[in-house]
Amino acid sequence: MTKELDLGLDAPSEPKLTPMMEQYRSIKKTLPPATILFFRLGDFYEMFFEDANQASAILNITLTGREAGASGRIPMCGFPHHAFSGYVRLLLDKNLKVAVCDQIGDSSKTKGLMERKVTRLITPATYLDDENASRSAEYLAAVFRKNGEAALAYLELGTGEFWVRRVSEDRLLDELALIHPREVILPKSLDETPVAAFAREWLHAAVSVYEDWIFDAAEAADRLKQGFQLKSVQSLSFHDDALAVGACGAVLYYLHDHFHHALGHVRAPRILLTAACMMLDRQAQKSLELVANEQGRKGLGTLFRVLDETLTSMGTRQMEQWLLRPLVRVKEIEARQDAVKELCEKKVSAEAIGALLSGIRDMERTLSRLNSGVANARDLVNLKNFMGRIPDLRTELSRFSSALVLELNQKIQPFPALCQLIEQAIVSEPPLTVREGGIIREKYSAELDEYRYLSQNGKQWILDFQQREVERTGIKSLKVKYSQVFGYAIEISNSYLNQVPENYIRRQTLANAERFVLPELTEWDQKISGAQDKMKTLEYEIFNQIRARVLEQLLPLQEMARSVGVADALLALARVALRKNWVCPQISESDEIQIENGRHPVVESMLPMGKFVENDLKLNQKDQQLIILTGPNMAGKSTYIRQAALIVLLAQIGSFVPAKSCKVGVVDRIFTRIGASDDLARGESTFMVEMLETSRILNEATNRSLLILDEVGRGTSTFDGLSIAWAICESLASGASKPRTLFATHYHELTQLEAHFQSVKNFTMKVKDTADGILFLRKVIQGASDRSYGIHVAELAGLPPAVTARAKEILAVLESENQKATQILEGDNQVKASAPKAQPAEQHPVINELKQLDVNRLTPIQALQKLEELKNQAQKQK
Ligand SMILES: Nc1ncnc2c1ncn2[C@@H]1O[C@H](COP(=O)(O)OP(=O)(O)OP(=O)(O)O)[C@@H](O)[C@H]1O
Ligand SMILES: [Mg+2]
Incomplete structure (x- = not known):
C-alpha cells in the first residue's frame, strides 16, 4: 500500500493509550487505506477514532465514547456481532474496506488482554458472504499501461471467472466502461491520470493504488504460476505478453494482500479477443442506455430491464454479458436464434424449464463461498436442491434439437452421488452457523449419534448403571459420583467395603468411603464428558468433509452452473419475444438493414399498449447510406435513430426484435454521437468532446459500421455547427469507408445534400398543423421538413x-x-471553409458613449449638457 490514511492516530508523539487501545492502534496501522476496523469486544464489533466518526454516520448508529488512557475520551461506536453482514454491506457500498479483528483463544480462560488478530479483510468486490447479494457480476479489475498499449485484467470472485484483455490506450476507458468494475487496481504511475479519475468518478469504483513493481511481468508470472499451480507460465496463452501478465499478477497480489487465499474456484485467466464481438464504446453504451442510465445500473429505461426476464442470477449475468458484447459472426448469431426459436415453439417444455429454474439460488456464488470457506450448511442444501432439479431439467432440454441446447445438455450433468451425500448428511433446514452443531442428520454417523445420545441421555445411563450395580452388589448406598479430577466413580462407604465385587478398580480414598471404577464406566465417562463439545466439533468436521467432496467436482459444477445461466438467458429471450410479439430477424453478411414496422423496445414498453407508432427503415450502402432526418423538436427523431441501433443490437445478440420483419446485414460497430453532454471526468469542454468523438468516428468507422448521429454540431455557434455537420456528411457519403448512417438534425440546410449524393436520402417526421397547433404523428416519411x-x-x-x-x-x-x-x-458543395465571416461593424464612439450613459443618474441640466457634447462630437467625426 502506498498511502497512509490519516487515522487521527499518527500524531507526532503518540499519547500512551490503555493496553487494549494500544493493541487496536497497532492493528489499525497494518491496514490498507480506507479500511474500517471492526474490533471484536465480547459480543460486539466496535469502531474507534476516525473510523467511529465515519462509520456511525454511514451505519446510522450512535456515536459514543470510551476512556482510552492519556488521550482521554475517544469516539466509539459498535453493533452486536450477529448484525455483521448488514453493516458490512453499507460500508462496502461507500467504497470502504472492512477489516474484521476477532478475539483469538478462549475468553473464559484468558486473564488480562485478549489476543486479537485480523481474520478477514473485505473489499467491495470480494464480499461473498451475503447470499442475497446483487445478482450482477462484481469485477475486480487491474489496469496496466505502457507505450500506448494497455492490459485490463478482471476477475469476478463470485464466479471465479478471470479474464484479461489487451486494448490500445485510447480504448482503455471504453473497455473499463464495458466491464464496469466494482474495484480497480492501478499502478502508482496511473494514479492522478484520467484513467484513475474515470474509475472514481464515472464508474464509482473503489480504487487501490500499488507500486509499479507489483505489475512487473517476471514477478507476476511467478505469482500466477504459484496461484494456479501451473507447471509453467507457458501454459497461459498470453504468457509472453508482459502487460497482460502484469495486470493478472496484480489482481493475484491484491487477493493475497487482502487475505483471499482460497483461490481454487478461480480459473486461470484467459485472454479475451475483441474480434469475435461487436465493439461498443462507452459513448454508445451510455447513449443507448444499454445497461445503465441516469437512474443507475439496470434502472428503468435501460434495454437490459426490458430483456431481463431471467430467473436466476447466473442467467442475469449471462444476459448482461451478451448485451454488452453482441456477436458479429452470422453462424453464432443464428445458433442463438435457433435455440430461442425452438424455445418459443415448444412452449410446454419451455415453461417446464422455467419452472425448474425459478427459485434456484446463485449457484456460482454458492460454489465460490464453499471454496473460500465462508459457506454454511445452507449452501450445501441450496446446492443439493439445485442438483435435484437437474435430471428433470435434462429431460426437458432433451426435447430440443437446436445445437446450442444440445451442447448445454451435455454440460448440465447431474451429480447424483453428491446430491445423495448431502441429502443423507445435512438436515433440511440447517442453522447459519457451522460450529454450533445442528447440521448433520441422525444416522449419518454412528459416532455422532452416540455423542448426541450421550449428551441427551448420558445422565440417564449413569442412573441406570447405578441401579444395576446396586442390584448386583446388594449395596443400597452405592452411588455413582462425579469429581473434576477423577470423573465418574462408584462410591462405597467404608462399612460396605467387604461386599465390593472383585472386578472393581480402586481409584480414590476418602474419609469414610472409597471410590471405584469399572472399564465400562470409564469408557462412558470419557464419552459423556465433553460429548457436547465433541458433537459440535464432529459436525463441523463432517461438514468440511462434505464440502471437500463437493469441491473435488468444482470445475464441472461451475461449468454446469454457467450452462444453466446460458439456458436461462436463452429462455428469457424467448419469453420476451413471445410476450412482446417480436420477430426473428434475418441475419446476413450483406450491407442491408431493413426494418418493417419497427418499434423502440424501451420507449414502447413505457407507453400504453399500441400507442407507439411503428416506423420502417431501410439502409444500404448504395442508395440509402446516409439518412438526414429533420423534423420539429419532440417529433421523435432521436427515438427513431436509437431504435435502429437497438434493433440491430438485439438482432446481433441472437434476440428477436420489435418489428414486423427485419433483415440485418451484420454491423461491426455501432457508433453514437448524441447531443452535447459534458464529460466531466475527462475535464474537457462539451464541444471539444463532441468533436473528439466525431473525429474518432470518422477515423474508425468501416463500411460495416452503423452510425447514429444526433444533432452533431449543436455545441457551437450556428454557422460553425452547420459547416461542421455539412462537412461530416460529405465525408461520410464520399469518404473511403461508407458506414450506414442516421443523422438527426435541426440544420435544414443539410437536406440539400440529397441533391448531390446518390446515397444520401432525406426523411422527416410527419406533423399535422391543426387549429390548436401542431400534432406529432411520429411517422417517418421521405422528404424534408419545412420548418423547425x-x-x-x-x-x-x-x-x-x-x-x-x-x-x-x-x-x-x-x-x-x-x-x-x-x-x-x-453553390459548391466542395467549398468547406468559405462561409462568410460576419464581422460586426465598427461602433461609432457616440453610440458607445450613449450605451454607457445611465439616464437615471443625470439631472435635467446634466442631460442637456451631455446632449450638446454628443452632438458636437458627432459633427466632428462625420
Ligand atoms: N414512434 C413513437 N411513438 C410514440 N411516441 C413516440 C415515438 N417517438 C417518440 N415518441 C415520444 O416523443 C418524445 C420525443 O421524442 P424524441 O426525443 O425522439 O424527439 P426529437 O425529435 O428527437 O426531439 P428534439 O428535436 O427536441 O431532440 C419521446 O419522449 C417519446 O415519448
Ligand atoms: Mg432529439
Missing part, C-alpha cells in the same frame, strides 16, 4: 408569450440571413 417548430415547442412548454413573440421576430431576421449562407454551400 422550435418556438412552438417553447410555447407548449410555457415560455412567457412576450419572449416567444420576440423570438419569432428574431427568427424571421435570422432566416433571411441564413439564406445567404446556404446559397454559398449550395
Whole structure:
C-alpha cells in the first residue's frame, strides 16, 4: 500500500493509550487505506477514532465514547456481532474496506488482554458472504499501461471467472466502461491520470493504488504460476505478453494482500479477443442506455430491464454479458436464434424449464463461498436442491434439437452421488452457523449419534448403571459420583467395603468411603464428558468433509452452473419475444438493414399498449447510406435513430426484435454521437468532446459500421455547427469507408445534400398543423421538413408569450440571413471553409458613449449638457 490514511492516530508523539487501545492502534496501522476496523469486544464489533466518526454516520448508529488512557475520551461506536453482514454491506457500498479483528483463544480462560488478530479483510468486490447479494457480476479489475498499449485484467470472485484483455490506450476507458468494475487496481504511475479519475468518478469504483513493481511481468508470472499451480507460465496463452501478465499478477497480489487465499474456484485467466464481438464504446453504451442510465445500473429505461426476464442470477449475468458484447459472426448469431426459436415453439417444455429454474439460488456464488470457506450448511442444501432439479431439467432440454441446447445438455450433468451425500448428511433446514452443531442428520454417523445420545441421555445411563450395580452388589448406598479430577466413580462407604465385587478398580480414598471404577464406566465417562463439545466439533468436521467432496467436482459444477445461466438467458429471450410479439430477424453478411414496422423496445414498453407508432427503415450502402432526418423538436427523431441501433443490437445478440420483419446485414460497430453532454471526468469542454468523438468516428468507422448521429454540431455557434455537420456528411457519403448512417438534425440546410449524393436520402417526421397547433404523428416519411417548430415547442412548454413573440421576430431576421449562407454551400458543395465571416461593424464612439450613459443618474441640466457634447462630437467625426 502506498498511502497512509490519516487515522487521527499518527500524531507526532503518540499519547500512551490503555493496553487494549494500544493493541487496536497497532492493528489499525497494518491496514490498507480506507479500511474500517471492526474490533471484536465480547459480543460486539466496535469502531474507534476516525473510523467511529465515519462509520456511525454511514451505519446510522450512535456515536459514543470510551476512556482510552492519556488521550482521554475517544469516539466509539459498535453493533452486536450477529448484525455483521448488514453493516458490512453499507460500508462496502461507500467504497470502504472492512477489516474484521476477532478475539483469538478462549475468553473464559484468558486473564488480562485478549489476543486479537485480523481474520478477514473485505473489499467491495470480494464480499461473498451475503447470499442475497446483487445478482450482477462484481469485477475486480487491474489496469496496466505502457507505450500506448494497455492490459485490463478482471476477475469476478463470485464466479471465479478471470479474464484479461489487451486494448490500445485510447480504448482503455471504453473497455473499463464495458466491464464496469466494482474495484480497480492501478499502478502508482496511473494514479492522478484520467484513467484513475474515470474509475472514481464515472464508474464509482473503489480504487487501490500499488507500486509499479507489483505489475512487473517476471514477478507476476511467478505469482500466477504459484496461484494456479501451473507447471509453467507457458501454459497461459498470453504468457509472453508482459502487460497482460502484469495486470493478472496484480489482481493475484491484491487477493493475497487482502487475505483471499482460497483461490481454487478461480480459473486461470484467459485472454479475451475483441474480434469475435461487436465493439461498443462507452459513448454508445451510455447513449443507448444499454445497461445503465441516469437512474443507475439496470434502472428503468435501460434495454437490459426490458430483456431481463431471467430467473436466476447466473442467467442475469449471462444476459448482461451478451448485451454488452453482441456477436458479429452470422453462424453464432443464428445458433442463438435457433435455440430461442425452438424455445418459443415448444412452449410446454419451455415453461417446464422455467419452472425448474425459478427459485434456484446463485449457484456460482454458492460454489465460490464453499471454496473460500465462508459457506454454511445452507449452501450445501441450496446446492443439493439445485442438483435435484437437474435430471428433470435434462429431460426437458432433451426435447430440443437446436445445437446450442444440445451442447448445454451435455454440460448440465447431474451429480447424483453428491446430491445423495448431502441429502443423507445435512438436515433440511440447517442453522447459519457451522460450529454450533445442528447440521448433520441422525444416522449419518454412528459416532455422532452416540455423542448426541450421550449428551441427551448420558445422565440417564449413569442412573441406570447405578441401579444395576446396586442390584448386583446388594449395596443400597452405592452411588455413582462425579469429581473434576477423577470423573465418574462408584462410591462405597467404608462399612460396605467387604461386599465390593472383585472386578472393581480402586481409584480414590476418602474419609469414610472409597471410590471405584469399572472399564465400562470409564469408557462412558470419557464419552459423556465433553460429548457436547465433541458433537459440535464432529459436525463441523463432517461438514468440511462434505464440502471437500463437493469441491473435488468444482470445475464441472461451475461449468454446469454457467450452462444453466446460458439456458436461462436463452429462455428469457424467448419469453420476451413471445410476450412482446417480436420477430426473428434475418441475419446476413450483406450491407442491408431493413426494418418493417419497427418499434423502440424501451420507449414502447413505457407507453400504453399500441400507442407507439411503428416506423420502417431501410439502409444500404448504395442508395440509402446516409439518412438526414429533420423534423420539429419532440417529433421523435432521436427515438427513431436509437431504435435502429437497438434493433440491430438485439438482432446481433441472437434476440428477436420489435418489428414486423427485419433483415440485418451484420454491423461491426455501432457508433453514437448524441447531443452535447459534458464529460466531466475527462475535464474537457462539451464541444471539444463532441468533436473528439466525431473525429474518432470518422477515423474508425468501416463500411460495416452503423452510425447514429444526433444533432452533431449543436455545441457551437450556428454557422460553425452547420459547416461542421455539412462537412461530416460529405465525408461520410464520399469518404473511403461508407458506414450506414442516421443523422438527426435541426440544420435544414443539410437536406440539400440529397441533391448531390446518390446515397444520401432525406426523411422527416410527419406533423399535422391543426387549429390548436401542431400534432406529432411520429411517422417517418421521405422528404424534408419545412420548418423547425422550435418556438412552438417553447410555447407548449410555457415560455412567457412576450419572449416567444420576440423570438419569432428574431427568427424571421435570422432566416433571411441564413439564406445567404446556404446559397454559398449550395453553390459548391466542395467549398468547406468559405462561409462568410460576419464581422460586426465598427461602433461609432457616440453610440458607445450613449450605451454607457445611465439616464437615471443625470439631472435635467446634466442631460442637456451631455446632449450638446454628443452632438458636437458627432459633427466632428462625420
Ligand atoms: N414512434 C413513437 N411513438 C410514440 N411516441 C413516440 C415515438 N417517438 C417518440 N415518441 C415520444 O416523443 C418524445 C420525443 O421524442 P424524441 O426525443 O425522439 O424527439 P426529437 O425529435 O428527437 O426531439 P428534439 O428535436 O427536441 O431532440 C419521446 O419522449 C417519446 O415519448
Ligand atoms: Mg432529439
